[in-house]
Amino acid sequence: MAEELYTTLAKEASAEFEEKRSLFIGYAKPTRTEEEALAFVTKIKQKHKDATHNVFGYSMKHGILARYSDDGEPQGTAGMPVLDVIRKSGVDDATVVVTRYFGGILLGAGGLVRAYAAAAKMALDAAEIVTYESYTEISLTCSYADHQKLAAELPRFGAILDDTVYADNVTLKFAVKDEVAESILARICEMSGGKLAPTILGHRFDYQA
Missing domain, CATH: 3.30.230.30 (Impact, N-terminal domain)
Structure with a gap:
């Protein structure tokens, strides 16, 4: 998009x-x-x-x-x-x-x-006049160990963390600007050795203050 x-x-x-x-x-x-x-x-x-x-x-x-x-x-x-x-x-x-x-x-x-x-x-x-940009919404389920790594990586891509569910594994929902979506998906694949399978949920307008 x-x-x-x-x-x-x-x-x-x-x-x-x-x-x-x-x-x-x-x-x-x-x-x-x-x-x-x-x-x-x-x-x-x-x-x-x-x-x-x-x-x-x-x-x-x-x-x-x-x-x-x-x-x-x-x-x-x-x-x-x-x-x-x-x-x-x-x-x-x-x-x-x-x-x-x-x-x-x-x-x-x-x-x-x-x-x-x-x-x-x-x-x-x-x-307050604000400019919203198009964001890609992503969902991801991972281990607690991978979650610690992701917690350090997401801010580097300017991610907005929408939700975190802790169970046997950790499920994250977050959003990044469309322009960096491919980069963060590639980074997740790289750091997990291809184990993690993020799902793109959709797109929305959002902004960061």
């Missing part, structure tokens, strides 16, 4: 700031489907029922599915700036909602664009 990269958000998060007495609260969350995105928007709207505006933007499936709402702000001054920030960040499968409590001072079109974009950027930063 060819190596792939997938950039999204690590978690749900929020950030806020005040601009000319208006409070802007940005919320960001990784969302894999439009249903998840709309549910997140609804949750924030319910949380801030008394807000002047709850603006949102989301982008999924490499930008093929994207939508935004100005929620009553002048056209093009709120939702589109939020969506632009998402796109320019390179993030996929993400939703941002920016809540505004009006403070009595008009910001003007340019001021609104800057404020909503800033809130969206702060929310994305708080949610």
